[in-house]
Amino acid sequence: xxxxxxxxxxxxxxxxxxxxxxxxxxxxxxxxxxxxxxxxxxxxxxxxxxxxxxxxxxxxxxxxxxxxxxxxxxxxxxxxxxxxxxxxxxxxxxxxxxxxxxxxxxxxxxxxxxxxxxxxxxxxxxxxxxxxxxxxxxxxxxxxxxxxxxxxxxxxxxxxxxxxxxxxxxxxxxxxxxxxxxxxxxxxxxxxxxxxxxxxxxxxxxxxxxxxxxxxxxxxxxxxxxxxxxxxxxxxxxxxxxxxxxxxxxxxxxxxxxxxxxxxxxxxxxxxxxxxxxxxxxxxxxxxxxxxxxxxxxxxxxxxxxxxxxxxxxxxxxxxxxxxxxxxxxxxxxxxxxxxxxxxxxxxxxxxxxxxxxxxxxxxxxxxxxxxxxxxxxxxxxxxxxxxxxxxxxxxxxxxxxxxxxxxxxxxxxxxxxxxxxxxxxxxxxxxxxxxxxxxxxxxxxxxxxxxxxxxxxxxxxxxxxxxxxxxxxxxxxxxxxxxxxxxxxxxxxxxxxxxxxxxxxxxxxxxxxxxxxxxxxxxxxxxxxxxxxxxxxxxxxxxxxxxxxxxxxxxxxxxxxxxxxxxxxxxxxxxxxxxxxxxxxxxxxxxxxxxxxxxxxxxxxxxxxxxxx
Amino acid sequence: xxxxxxxxxxxxxxxxxxxxxxxxxxxxxxxxxxxxxxxxxxxxxxxxxxxxxxxxxxxxxxxxxxxxxxxxxxxxxxxxxxxxxxxxxxxxxxxxxxxxxxxxxxxxxxxxxxxxxxxxxxxxxxxxxxxxxxxxxxxxxxxxxxxxxxxxxxxxxxxxxxxxxxxxxxxxxxxxxxxxxxxxxxxxxxxxxxxxxxxxxxxxxxxxxxxxxxxxxxxxxxxxxxxxxxxxxxxxxxxxxxxxxxxxxxxxxxxxxxxxxxxxxxxxxxxxxxxxxxxxxxxxxxxxxxxxxxxxxxxxxxxxxxxxxxxxxxx
Numbered sequence: 001x002x003x004x005x006x007x008x009x010x011x012x013x014x015x016x017x018x019x020x021x022x023x024x025x026x027x028x029x030x031x032x033x034x035x036x037x038x039x040x041x042x043x044x045x046x047x048x049x050x051x052x053x054x055x056x057x058x059x060x061x062x063x064x065x066x067x068x069x070x071x072x073x074x075x076x077x078x079x080x081x082x083x084x085x086x087x088x089x090x091x092x093x094x095x096x097x098x099x100x101x102x103x104x105x106x107x108x109x110x111x112x113x114x115x116x117x118x119x120x121x122x123x124x125x126x127x128x129x130x131x132x133x134x135x136x137x138x139x140x141x142x143x144x145x146x147x148x149x150x151x152x153x154x155x156x157x158x159x160x161x162x163x164x165x166x167x168x169x170x171x172x173x174x175x176x177x178x179x180x181x182x183x184x185x186x187x188x189x190x191x192x193x194x195x196x197x198x199x200x201x202x203x204x205x206x207x208x209x210x211x212x213x214x215x216x217x218x219x220x221x222x223x224x225x226x227x228x229x230x231x232x233x234x235x236x237x238x239x240x241x242x243x244x245x246x247x248x249x250x251x252x253x254x255x256x257x258x259x260x261x262x263x264x265x266x267x268x269x270x271x272x273x274x275x276x277x278x279x280x281x282x283x284x285x286x287x288x289x290x291x292x293x294x295x296x297x298x299x300x301x302x303x304x305x306x307x308x309x310x311x312x313x314x315x316x317x318x319x320x321x322x323x324x325x326x327x328x329x330x331x332x333x334x335x336x337x338x339x340x341x342x343x344x345x346x347x348x349x350x351x352x353x354x355x356x357x358x359x360x361x362x363x364x365x366x367x368x369x370x371x372x373x374x375x376x377x378x379x380x381x382x383x384x385x386x387x388x389x390x391x392x393x394x395x396x397x398x399x400x401x402x403x404x405x406x407x408x409x410x411x412x413x414x415x416x417x418x419x420x421x422x423x424x425x426x427x428x429x430x431x432x433x434x435x436x437x438x439x440x441x442x443x444x445x446x447x448x449x450x451x452x453x454x455x456x457x458x459x460x461x462x463x464x465x466x467x468x469x470x471x472x473x474x475x476x477x478x479x480x481x482x483x484x485x486x487x488x489x490x491x492x493x494x495x496x497x498x499x500x501x502x503x504x505x506x507x508x509x510x511x512x513x514x515x516x517x518x519x520x521x522x523x524x525x526x527x528x529x530x531x532x533x534x535x536x537x538x539x540x541x542x543x544x545x546x547x548x549x550x551x552x553x554x555x556x557x558x559x560x561x562x563x564x565x566x567x568x569x570x571x572x573x574x575x576x577x578x579x580x581x582x583x584x585x586x587x588x589x590x591x592x593x594x595x596x597x598x599x600x601x602x603x604x605x606x607x608x609x610x611x612x613x614x
Numbered sequence: 615x616x617x618x619x620x621x622x623x624x625x626x627x628x629x630x631x632x633x634x635x636x637x638x639x640x641x642x643x644x645x646x647x648x649x650x651x652x653x654x655x656x657x658x659x660x661x662x663x664x665x666x667x668x669x670x671x672x673x674x675x676x677x678x679x680x681x682x683x684x685x686x687x688x689x690x691x692x693x694x695x696x697x698x699x700x701x702x703x704x705x706x707x708x709x710x711x712x713x714x715x716x717x718x719x720x721x722x723x724x725x726x727x728x729x730x731x732x733x734x735x736x737x738x739x740x741x742x743x744x745x746x747x748x749x750x751x752x753x754x755x756x757x758x759x760x761x762x763x764x765x766x767x768x769x770x771x772x773x774x775x776x777x778x779x780x781x782x783x784x785x786x787x788x789x790x791x792x793x794x795x796x797x798x799x800x801x802x803x804x805x806x807x808x809x810x811x812x813x814x815x816x817x818x819x820x821x822x823x824x825x826x827x828x829x830x831x832x833x834x835x836x837x838x839x840x841x842x843x844x845x846x847x848x849x850x851x852x853x854x855x856x857x858x859x860x861x862x863x864x865x866x867x868x869x870x871x872x873x874x875x876x877x878x879x880x881x882x883x884x885x886x887x888x889x890x891x892x893x894x895x896x897x898x899x900x901x902x903x904x905x906x907x908x909x910x911x912x913x914x915x916x917x918x919x920x921x922x923x924x925x926x927x928x929x
Contacts, residue, residue, distance in 0.1 A: 268904070280697075287703060438687040439707075441666045448682070
């Protein structure tokens with residue numbers, strides 16, 4: 001048994017063969033055994049790609065370690081594949097390296113069609129040439145000894161094999177299988193337990209070299225969720241009671257989870273007739289004093305922008321979660337991108353300042369929902385949370401959050417509104433004001449999206465419009481004043497500063513650590529607040545010779561400057577350039593997959609090829 | 615919170631019309647909106663609705679200025695979006711009285727999809743469609759109910775197609791529960807209709823035929839000159855007509871508002887406007903009865919459930 005600090009495991013199959021299920025269960029199992037885990041779904045380009053397609057890999061990547069992990073890592077050490085062709089789509093994205101161990105279904109070598117047999121033998125030879133170690137495993141043959149319908153069981157046999165390979169606790173494995181299959185009846189459960197045992201014992205007898213990854217010693221109870229479940233749990237812990245949504249990938253699964261659990265906390269999910277209505281419904285509920293939120297993704301965000309403007313103008317608290325996907329337009333619905341930042345900031349016409357936040361891992365998805373709700377109420381306006389497709393389906397093990405009344409929204413006031421107090425009693429310093437709620441005697445006002453004075457009376461006069469616009473902006477500025485400065489990862493000054501936001505933090509910090517260990521002078525800064533920026537950023541940036549952002553959105557290559565006399569920068573880069581008036585560089589890509597530490601490392605070295613002085 | 619579900623008791627001093635009046639309306643003189651406002655004020659007073667428990671929601675357009683002319687709570691929303699807002703207000707607040715003011719462009723054009731779905735949700739609110747067959751605020755553009763041939767700034771040669779019939783469409787939607795039509799020049803009938811609409815336990819849809827004094831001044835002139843072009847619907851379960859209406863509208867037809875097929879048939883007569891209650895089903899499913907569930911759960915109970923939910927993910 002080889003003891004490891006960490007390992008990266010992939011399970012890939014044709015779509016519908018159950019590799020994703022195995023991945024999820026195996027990930028949960030590892031977490032239950034105390035490993036730090038981070039999982040990423042491997043999603044085919046189409047819903048049902050043809051079998052044995054090079055573009056069709058479906059499955060899961062699990063990174064397990066003896067410490068907390070926050071990104072999917074670089075190359076996998078172990079891959080289980082249900083056919084050899086699906087591996088090519090993974091090879092194309094650099095998922096494997098010399099030494100990667102491939103556990104491959106071997107039935108194809110005896111396939112009735114010669115072309116398939118040939119493809120198989122050629123691929124196996126090719127894999128060996130690439131330096132991979134190939135183990136040919138008679139998965140189906142072994143399953144057929146137990147179950148005639150192998151389509152429904154091979155994945156569980158594989159799970160058994162993996163559990164033997166990684167010396168997993170069998171009690172925990174049995175418990176997980178029971179949880180998954182118990183409701184399908186005792187017959188299904190016992191069949192699956194049998195398949196699991198068979199896979200386990202086969203591996204035990206045929207795969208002598210096994211691994212173990214010790215647990216993360218950090219104490220305390222932990223939970224494992226994906227990002228969308230974390231958003232949903234966070235919403236409940238924040239005391240939201242109304243969620244209005246319209247189905248859109250990759251945000252919808254958050255509401256699937258809520259649809260099951262929300263009614264038990266007295267909440268209600270409204271599936272609206274469209275994205276616009278979902279937003280309007282949330283604003284209506286919020287106007288009536290109820291804490292409301294909506295989940296969406298890029299195309300839905302586009303449709304919500306008019307209502308977002310109203311939420312700013314008429315100062316209605318609401319939280320909008322955008323689980324970002326590739327764009328523009330329908331784009332890459334299941335894949336990660338960070339391209340909605342500028343749309344979140346500017347898509348509403350007119351001056352529409354709002355708070356924008358971005359969780360940097362799955363754990364933060366949970367906690368940020370509570371903070372977002374509090375800010376929305378404090379600032380009486382919309383707060384956007386930008387998650388992404390990487391966080392939404394990935395899984396992470398993290399400390400079980402504590403829940404108490406302080407995270408909950410307080411009950412709505414129904415006591416009389418103070419006499420003579422305007423509906424928008426703007427504090428001249430902060431721009432903030434308390435709002436009357438229907439039911440409050442003496443508080444009746446007519447909310448409007450038209451320009452209005454502090455009594456919510458329609459007003460077109462120059463002075464009032466200038467003043468009220470400033471009040472709405474003042475809220476952001478005064479809010480920023482009380483935010484702590486962001487924490488720098490690495491020394492407080494030096495040559496290079498790498499700035500990121502959202503789900504890339506784990507990969508960036510891992511890349512930065514490896515470069516630091518090679519003697520590079522660099523640090524990284526990760527931003528949770530994109531509007532307003534946290535205070536102190538200008539000073540941090542000023543402490544470094546060279547500054548760049550890493551982002552999953554598009555920027556023109558630097559060569560555009562020479563070629564065309566212009567260059568478009570990535571989105572955070574653009575905002576930071578305008579904030580600091582510094583010539584901030586960027587390395588950004590839109591690969592439709594999460595950035596790996598290696599990609600980030602190459603990005604940094606490519607942007608600043610000459611090592612500078614600290 | 616204790617007041618949330620209780621029926622408001624009549625105050626020691628009853629509310630007067632003045633308790634509901636807001637800013638002085640800035641609609642043009644001769645606009646039908648004035649008549650509707652008077653009727654809504656009367657309904658509020660008759661029903662003694664506490665102004666702080668009353669919310670008027672609107673979209674954008676001349677008639678959508680309505681909330682500003684009331685002193686209740688109001689939500690002057692976005693063009694076409696009054697319904698999602700009103701449904702959201704209703705979703706967790708069964709205690710509020712909700713009126714929706716929407717024009718023919720607001721409801722039937724830019725807001726059409728919300729309109730269809732709001733009918734189906736059947737959440738309790740009183741909806742008034744101010745139908746003057748034209749866009750007034752933006753100065754005379756063709757609306758979905760503009761007659762074929764009507765010349766406007768967008769169709770100077772005349773509207774190319776026949777108008778959409780809001781009643782026929784509304785009556786075609788699953789779960790429709792209250793559909794009535796009235797006219798701005800019969801104030802008694804207008805008020806009686808809105809009162810019945812307010813008392814309906816669900817989504818009541820009232821179309822008010824009215825003119826725009828500037829752009830469609832003579833749109834219902836024919837009916838006014840020849841009242842037999844209006845068919846007054848009479849029935850014990852219908853809207854009781856006042857004497858003046860009975861006198862004016864001699865063309866009367868007995869129509870049972872429980873009969874949906876007959877209501878739909880009435881809309882097929884393109885030469886007469888039905889006036890009165892076309893359809894009424896007080897027992898249709900109501901979405902707001904589900905959406906409000908759990909609104910009274912205590913923080914303590916909710917925290918308990920959240921703890922359990924989080925524990926499901928424990929490792």
